[in-house]
Amino acid sequence: MKSSILRAGVALACALGLAACGGGSGDLLLQGTIYSGVTKAGLILTNNGGDDLVIPAGATSFQFSRAVSTDDEFNIEVKQYPSNVKTCTIINGKARANYYTIAQVSMSCEIKTHPLVIKINGLSTNGLVVVNGTDRKEVQPNLPTLAMNPVYEDGAYGVTILTQPTGQTCTVSNGSATMGSTDENNNNVVVNCV
């Protein structure tokens, strides 16, 4: 008789203990800092494969709506990337929850880049220097195209002439626009030299 009471008591204690642990209704707010790269809507994070969290464009931090309990495992992963993001790196995104670990999560995303290859017409002499901001390229004559440094998707570019070639004058048309989402035929920049 006595032992059966004990047994029931243990079972009850176990049940209570399990309820306290497993429910995911803890008091630790799982959050993180976003350092860079979230310039567009579309990013969705998950914790342990669920609890989807939609991150808006320009966000610098995130916080899951469901709190976690001490010693719960959390594992933050990316479910969906914004269309202009190559990859996101989550640091300290997987751990057992406590006051320390939930405050150590951070993320940075790398935005896609695309080649900026521009057309050159009629250049027959040396000396032409083309810039896209800090990107400076000396152009050899008689080449149909010039590869500038890659440009971030949705980022601006502004190609202009720094130095004219010897004996010729070049003009840039459609030199400034916003980079699209493709690697080829993604710009209409033409440098015409006469």
Place this chain on the structure above:
Amino acid sequence: MKFSFARGALALMATLTLASCGGGKATFPINVSVTGVSYDGLVLTTNGQDLPIHYTGDPKTPATINAVFPNGIEYGEIYTVVPKTTTASDGKTVTVSYPQHQTCSPATGYPIGLPITGTAGQLSKIQINYVCSINAYPLTGKVTGLRGTGLTLANGSGVATVSVSPALGTDNQPTGADITGLTLFSVTFATTYGVTVLTQPTGQTCTISGGANGTGAGTMDQAAETAGGVSNFVISCVNNPT
């Protein structure tokens, strides 16, 4: 006689023992680490000592330079390691011995953000960390004739574009008045710039003049640095033909 010999030996021993104990006061070397050094010219100073940080390598590959002040300081001495300042003979002009074209400040953040001032012996090792960055100077100028909305300017890729709105009169209508004193972009020393119109304002076309080459492009060179930037930008906007 025997006694006096023993006494003499004792006295000698005592002297030797004292010398070995007291003579060498603990000294602390002042270690310095400077990151991001692209040019020569930095001189750090503390406790009446100067420590030049020399760099003659390629400015495009900044270096981390570790050095130690020539003399250590004794336990309890206070140190404050700062770039050396020199006051000119007029008593006003103060020159700081930074690297050319650079500015340096104490490192911040874990684990390199250590205090630049302290007392020798407070920490087991004196370590001073500085970080240098290359100076940037502004492109400034004005916009004329702007009446439409939507003008944005770019300086290549990777820097935020600049939007310019027209000047409005008391009736909230665009006046087309000059917008002066515009700071367009900040350009790092020895890099190129090329300002272009990314989007034209509604109903207007704007063209850019100024910069070193007259058409909005140039290099932030020594002359531009001496002038404190490039201030001759004029963005002229005219109405499109109807």
